[in-house]
Amino acid sequence: xxxxxxxAQSDLDAFLxxxxxxxxxxxxxxxxxxxxxxxxxxxxxxxxxxxxxxxPGEYVGIMMPASVGAVVLTLATLACGKTAVMVNWTTGxxxxxxxxxxxxxxxxxxARELTTKLAGLGTDLTEIQDRLLYVEDVAGSLRxxxxxxxxxxxxxxxxxxxxxxxxxxxxxxxxxGSESVPKAVPLTHTNLLTNVGDILxxxxxxxxxxxxxxxxxxxSFGLTATLLLPLCIGMRTAYHANPTEAALIARQIDAYRAxxxxxxx
Numbered sequence: 001x002x003x004x005x006x007x008a009q010s011d012l013d014a015f016l017x018x019x020x021x022x023x024x025x026x027x028x029x030x031x032x033x034x035x036x037x038x039x040x041x042x043x044x045x046x047x048x049x050x051x052x053x054x055x056p057g058e059y060v061g062i063m064m065p066a067s068v069g070a071v072v073l074t075l076a077t078l079a080c081g082k083t084a085v086m087v088n089w090t091t092g093x094x095x096x097x098x099x100x101x102x103x104x105x106x107x108x109x110x111a112r113e114l115t116t117k118l119a120g121l122g123t124d125l126t127e128i129q130d131r132l133l134y135v136e137d138v139a140g141s142l143r144x145x146x147x148x149x150x151x152x153x154x155x156x157x158x159x160x161x162x163x164x165x166x167x168x169x170x171x172x173x174x175x176x177g178s179e180s181v182p183k184a185v186p187l188t189h190t191n192l193l194t195n196v197g198d199i200l201x202x203x204x205x206x207x208x209x210x211x212x213x214x215x216x217x218x219x220s221f222g223l224t225a226t227l228l229l230p231l232c233i234g235m236r237t238a239y240h241a242n243p244t245e246a247a248l249i250a251r252q253i254d255a256y257r258a259x260x261x262x263x264x265x
Contacts, residue, residue, distance in 0.1 A: 004232055005197045010166040010189040012078040014196075014232040015041075016158060022234060023154075029256065030239040033068035039154050041072060041231075045161065046150035048076035051138055052109075055082075058167065061100060061108030061131070063087035065241035066213045069135055071227055073109050074171075074217065081164050083186075085172045086218040089118055091182065093127045099174045099182050100131065111135050114241075173220055185220075195224045196232050205260065210236045212258035214243035225262040 008014035018027075019038040029035040036044075052060060060077045062084050064070035077084040085105050087096060100108065112134045115125055125132070153160075170189045174182040199205075211230055215222025230237040238256040240249050243263075252258070 005193040008189075008193060008232075010078070011170050011192055011228055011232075012075065012164070012166060013162060014193060014228075015075060016162050018231065018234050020158060025234065026236060027230060027234065028068050028071055028237050028239065030068045030241070031252070036068055041075060042158060042161075043147075043150045043154040044072045045076045045079045046153045046157065047142065047147060048072065048138070049079050052076050052080045052082065055107045055133075057082075057104055057106050059083050059085045059103050059105045059172065061085045061087050061105045062217065063089055063108050063110040063114065063132075065114060065216050066222060066226060066239045066243075067241055068239060069111060070217045070239075071231070073135070074227060075231075077109075078166065078170060079161050079164055081166060083167050083169050083172060086174075086223060088174055088176075088182075088216075088218040089114070089123065089125075091174075091176065093123065093125050095182055096125075097127050099184070100128065102184055103172060105131070107131055107133050109133050109135060171223060173218060173223065187223075192224060192228055193232070196229045199225055199229055200233065203260075205233070205235065207234055209259045210238065210257055212249065212253055212256065212261045213237045213239040214249065215262060215264070216243075219264075221262060221264070 004014045004017050008017060019042050023039040024037055026035045026037050060082050062073050064073060074084050085103060087108055108131050110132050166189060168188050169186040170192055171187045173185045173187065175185060213226035215226050217223050217227050238252060238258060240252055
Protein backbone atom coordinates (compact mmCIF):
# COMPACT_ATOMS: atom_id res chain seq x y z
CA UNK A 1 0.00 0.00 0.00
CA UNK A 2 0.87 3.67 0.10
CA UNK A 3 0.75 5.22 3.60
CA UNK A 4 1.24 8.71 2.17
CA UNK A 5 -1.71 8.21 -0.21
CA UNK A 6 -3.96 7.25 2.72
CA UNK A 7 -3.08 10.24 4.90
CA ALA A 8 -2.64 12.95 2.24
CA GLN A 9 -5.50 15.34 1.53
CA SER A 10 -4.34 16.02 -2.01
CA ASP A 11 -1.79 14.98 -4.61
CA LEU A 12 0.24 18.05 -3.69
CA ASP A 13 0.21 16.98 -0.02
CA ALA A 14 1.50 13.52 -0.96
CA PHE A 15 4.35 15.05 -2.94
CA LEU A 16 5.24 17.53 -0.19
CA UNK A 17 5.30 14.76 2.44
CA UNK A 18 7.90 12.87 0.44
CA UNK A 19 9.84 16.06 -0.31
CA UNK A 20 10.05 16.80 3.41
CA UNK A 21 11.19 13.28 4.24
CA UNK A 22 13.83 12.94 1.50
CA UNK A 23 14.69 16.34 -0.04
CA UNK A 24 18.02 15.24 -1.52
CA UNK A 25 16.77 12.06 -3.15
CA UNK A 26 16.95 11.98 -6.95
CA UNK A 27 13.41 11.21 -8.06
CA UNK A 28 12.88 11.99 -11.77
CA UNK A 29 15.03 12.43 -14.87
CA UNK A 30 14.97 12.78 -18.62
CA UNK A 31 17.61 13.31 -21.31
CA UNK A 32 16.92 17.04 -21.59
CA UNK A 33 16.59 18.07 -17.94
CA UNK A 34 18.95 15.56 -16.33
CA UNK A 35 18.34 14.19 -12.83
CA UNK A 36 16.14 16.15 -10.42
CA UNK A 37 15.77 15.72 -6.65
CA UNK A 38 12.67 16.42 -4.58
CA UNK A 39 14.23 19.74 -3.53
CA UNK A 40 14.84 20.62 -7.18
CA UNK A 41 11.14 20.06 -7.85
CA UNK A 42 10.06 22.22 -4.92
CA UNK A 43 12.39 24.96 -6.17
CA UNK A 44 10.91 24.71 -9.66
CA UNK A 45 7.39 24.98 -8.21
CA UNK A 46 8.35 28.19 -6.41
CA UNK A 47 9.86 29.56 -9.62
CA UNK A 48 6.70 28.89 -11.67
CA UNK A 49 4.06 29.62 -9.04
CA UNK A 50 3.96 33.45 -9.48
CA UNK A 51 3.67 33.01 -13.25
CA UNK A 52 0.86 30.43 -13.19
CA UNK A 53 -1.03 32.33 -10.47
CA UNK A 54 -1.40 35.25 -12.90
CA UNK A 55 -2.95 33.10 -15.65
CA PRO A 56 -6.69 33.73 -16.08
CA GLY A 57 -9.26 31.23 -14.87
CA GLU A 58 -9.27 28.20 -12.61
CA TYR A 59 -8.14 25.78 -15.33
CA VAL A 60 -4.64 25.62 -16.80
CA GLY A 61 -3.98 23.50 -19.88
CA ILE A 62 -0.84 21.35 -19.96
CA MET A 63 0.30 19.89 -23.28
CA MET A 64 3.52 18.03 -22.60
CA PRO A 65 4.88 14.54 -23.24
CA ALA A 66 6.16 12.29 -20.47
CA SER A 67 8.98 14.44 -19.09
CA VAL A 68 10.40 16.30 -16.11
CA GLY A 69 8.67 19.39 -17.51
CA ALA A 70 5.25 17.74 -17.39
CA VAL A 71 5.76 16.82 -13.73
CA VAL A 72 6.91 20.32 -12.76
CA LEU A 73 4.06 22.08 -14.58
CA THR A 74 1.47 19.80 -12.99
CA LEU A 75 2.84 20.33 -9.48
CA ALA A 76 3.13 24.09 -9.99
CA THR A 77 -0.47 24.30 -11.23
CA LEU A 78 -1.72 22.43 -8.16
CA ALA A 79 0.45 24.68 -5.97
CA CYS A 80 -1.55 27.64 -7.31
CA GLY A 81 -4.85 26.04 -6.30
CA LYS A 82 -5.81 25.57 -9.95
CA THR A 83 -6.95 22.49 -11.87
CA ALA A 84 -4.61 20.99 -14.49
CA VAL A 85 -6.25 20.15 -17.84
CA MET A 86 -4.22 17.56 -19.75
CA VAL A 87 -4.37 18.22 -23.50
CA ASN A 88 -4.30 15.28 -25.91
CA TRP A 89 -2.50 16.54 -29.02
CA THR A 90 -3.15 13.32 -30.97
CA THR A 91 -6.83 14.14 -31.52
CA GLY A 92 -6.33 17.08 -33.89
CA UNK A 93 -6.59 20.82 -33.36
CA UNK A 94 -10.38 21.11 -33.77
CA UNK A 95 -10.93 18.51 -31.07
CA UNK A 96 -8.37 20.21 -28.86
CA UNK A 97 -10.09 23.58 -29.32
CA UNK A 98 -13.49 22.08 -28.49
CA UNK A 99 -12.04 20.48 -25.35
CA UNK A 100 -10.49 23.75 -24.19
CA UNK A 101 -13.64 25.74 -24.97
CA UNK A 102 -15.80 23.32 -22.99
CA UNK A 103 -13.95 24.33 -19.82
CA UNK A 104 -13.01 27.87 -20.74
CA UNK A 105 -9.28 27.11 -20.72
CA UNK A 106 -7.51 30.25 -21.87
CA UNK A 107 -3.86 29.22 -21.45
CA UNK A 108 -2.06 26.00 -22.38
CA UNK A 109 1.47 25.44 -21.10
CA UNK A 110 3.53 23.63 -23.70
CA ALA A 111 7.00 23.39 -25.27
CA ARG A 112 8.14 24.70 -28.64
CA GLU A 113 10.05 21.46 -29.13
CA LEU A 114 6.78 19.51 -28.99
CA THR A 115 4.75 21.84 -31.21
CA THR A 116 7.58 21.97 -33.78
CA LYS A 117 7.62 18.17 -33.93
CA LEU A 118 3.84 18.09 -34.27
CA ALA A 119 4.00 20.62 -37.12
CA GLY A 120 6.50 18.36 -38.87
CA LEU A 121 4.00 15.51 -38.58
CA GLY A 122 1.24 17.61 -40.10
CA THR A 123 -0.55 18.78 -36.94
CA ASP A 124 -1.27 22.48 -37.40
CA LEU A 125 -2.00 24.17 -34.06
CA THR A 126 -2.66 27.63 -35.53
CA GLU A 127 -6.25 27.62 -34.19
CA ILE A 128 -5.04 27.54 -30.58
CA GLN A 129 -1.76 29.41 -31.07
CA ASP A 130 -3.02 32.40 -29.08
CA ARG A 131 -3.52 30.18 -26.01
CA LEU A 132 -0.07 28.57 -25.99
CA LEU A 133 2.48 29.70 -23.41
CA TYR A 134 5.84 28.07 -24.05
CA VAL A 135 8.04 26.88 -21.20
CA GLU A 136 11.10 28.01 -23.14
CA ASP A 137 9.78 31.59 -23.12
CA VAL A 138 8.95 31.38 -19.42
CA ALA A 139 12.44 30.12 -18.64
CA GLY A 140 13.98 32.91 -20.71
CA SER A 141 12.04 35.55 -18.77
CA LEU A 142 13.30 34.45 -15.37
CA ARG A 143 15.84 36.61 -13.56
CA UNK A 144 18.70 35.15 -11.50
CA UNK A 145 17.07 36.77 -8.46
CA UNK A 146 13.84 34.84 -9.11
CA UNK A 147 15.76 31.57 -9.13
CA UNK A 148 17.69 32.49 -5.99
CA UNK A 149 14.50 33.35 -4.09
CA UNK A 150 12.92 30.08 -5.19
CA UNK A 151 15.97 28.10 -4.05
CA UNK A 152 15.83 29.74 -0.61
CA UNK A 153 12.09 29.09 -0.32
CA UNK A 154 12.64 25.41 -1.10
CA UNK A 155 14.33 25.28 2.32
CA UNK A 156 12.14 27.69 4.25
CA UNK A 157 8.76 27.93 2.55
CA UNK A 158 7.56 24.40 1.85
CA UNK A 159 4.85 24.71 4.51
CA UNK A 160 3.31 27.62 2.59
CA UNK A 161 2.63 25.26 -0.34
CA UNK A 162 0.80 22.88 1.97
CA UNK A 163 -1.54 25.71 3.00
CA UNK A 164 -2.70 26.44 -0.56
CA UNK A 165 -6.44 25.57 -0.76
CA UNK A 166 -6.94 22.80 -3.29
CA UNK A 167 -9.92 22.57 -5.62
CA UNK A 168 -11.80 19.29 -5.32
CA UNK A 169 -10.98 18.47 -8.95
CA UNK A 170 -7.23 18.07 -9.33
CA UNK A 171 -7.00 17.19 -13.01
CA UNK A 172 -9.28 17.02 -16.04
CA UNK A 173 -8.68 14.46 -18.78
CA UNK A 174 -10.65 14.03 -22.00
CA UNK A 175 -12.11 10.95 -23.65
CA UNK A 176 -10.79 10.14 -27.12
CA GLY A 177 -13.86 11.46 -28.90
CA SER A 178 -14.59 8.14 -30.59
CA GLU A 179 -18.23 8.66 -29.57
CA SER A 180 -19.05 12.13 -30.96
CA VAL A 181 -17.03 14.88 -29.27
CA PRO A 182 -14.53 14.34 -26.40
CA LYS A 183 -16.00 14.45 -22.90
CA ALA A 184 -14.29 16.12 -19.98
CA VAL A 185 -13.46 13.69 -17.16
CA PRO A 186 -12.87 15.48 -13.82
CA LEU A 187 -10.62 13.55 -11.43
CA THR A 188 -10.53 14.50 -7.75
CA HIS A 189 -7.47 14.22 -5.54
CA THR A 190 -9.17 11.25 -3.87
CA ASN A 191 -9.69 9.55 -7.25
CA LEU A 192 -6.03 9.83 -8.12
CA LEU A 193 -4.56 8.92 -4.72
CA THR A 194 -6.87 5.91 -4.48
CA ASN A 195 -5.75 4.68 -7.89
CA VAL A 196 -2.08 5.12 -6.95
CA GLY A 197 -2.75 2.88 -3.96
CA ASP A 198 -4.57 0.40 -6.21
CA ILE A 199 -1.54 0.08 -8.48
CA LEU A 200 0.65 -0.70 -5.49
CA UNK A 201 -1.78 -3.40 -4.35
CA UNK A 202 -1.66 -5.02 -7.79
CA UNK A 203 2.09 -4.92 -8.43
CA UNK A 204 5.20 -5.88 -6.50
CA UNK A 205 6.82 -2.45 -6.61
CA UNK A 206 9.63 -1.46 -4.28
CA UNK A 207 11.53 1.76 -3.67
CA UNK A 208 14.65 0.27 -5.22
CA UNK A 209 12.80 -0.15 -8.52
CA UNK A 210 13.41 2.35 -11.31
CA UNK A 211 10.49 3.17 -13.59
CA UNK A 212 10.83 3.97 -17.29
CA UNK A 213 8.01 6.47 -17.87
CA UNK A 214 6.69 6.50 -21.43
CA UNK A 215 2.95 7.17 -21.29
CA UNK A 216 1.86 10.80 -21.81
CA UNK A 217 0.12 12.68 -18.98
CA UNK A 218 -3.11 13.01 -21.01
CA UNK A 219 -3.40 9.22 -20.76
CA SER A 220 -5.24 8.18 -17.59
CA PHE A 221 -2.70 5.51 -16.68
CA GLY A 222 0.17 7.76 -17.76
CA LEU A 223 -1.04 10.43 -15.35
CA THR A 224 -1.60 8.06 -12.44
CA ALA A 225 1.17 5.52 -12.84
CA THR A 226 4.05 7.41 -14.42
CA LEU A 227 3.54 10.95 -13.10
CA LEU A 228 1.88 10.78 -9.68
CA LEU A 229 2.86 7.37 -8.34
CA PRO A 230 6.65 7.99 -8.38
CA LEU A 231 6.24 11.29 -6.52
CA CYS A 232 3.94 9.72 -3.91
CA ILE A 233 6.07 6.68 -3.08
CA GLY A 234 9.58 7.91 -3.89
CA MET A 235 10.22 5.58 -6.84
CA ARG A 236 12.90 6.93 -9.17
CA THR A 237 11.58 7.49 -12.69
CA ALA A 238 13.23 8.27 -16.02
CA TYR A 239 11.05 9.72 -18.79
CA HIS A 240 11.15 9.40 -22.55
CA ALA A 241 8.83 11.61 -24.56
CA ASN A 242 8.09 9.28 -27.50
CA PRO A 243 6.83 5.79 -26.55
CA THR A 244 7.32 4.52 -30.12
CA GLU A 245 11.11 4.95 -30.23
CA ALA A 246 11.94 1.42 -29.17
CA ALA A 247 15.69 1.47 -29.87
CA LEU A 248 16.22 4.72 -27.92
CA ILE A 249 14.07 3.46 -25.06
CA ALA A 250 16.08 0.24 -24.89
CA ARG A 251 19.30 2.23 -24.54
CA GLN A 252 17.78 4.42 -21.83
CA ILE A 253 16.52 1.39 -19.92
CA ASP A 254 20.12 0.24 -19.84
CA ALA A 255 21.51 3.68 -18.94
CA TYR A 256 19.04 4.31 -16.10
CA ARG A 257 18.96 0.62 -15.05
CA ALA A 258 15.17 0.66 -15.22
CA UNK A 259 13.33 -2.33 -13.75
CA UNK A 260 9.68 -1.44 -14.50
CA UNK A 261 7.71 -0.15 -17.49
CA UNK A 262 4.00 0.70 -17.48
CA UNK A 263 2.43 0.39 -20.92
CA UNK A 264 -0.84 -0.08 -22.75
CA UNK A 265 -1.71 -3.69 -23.76
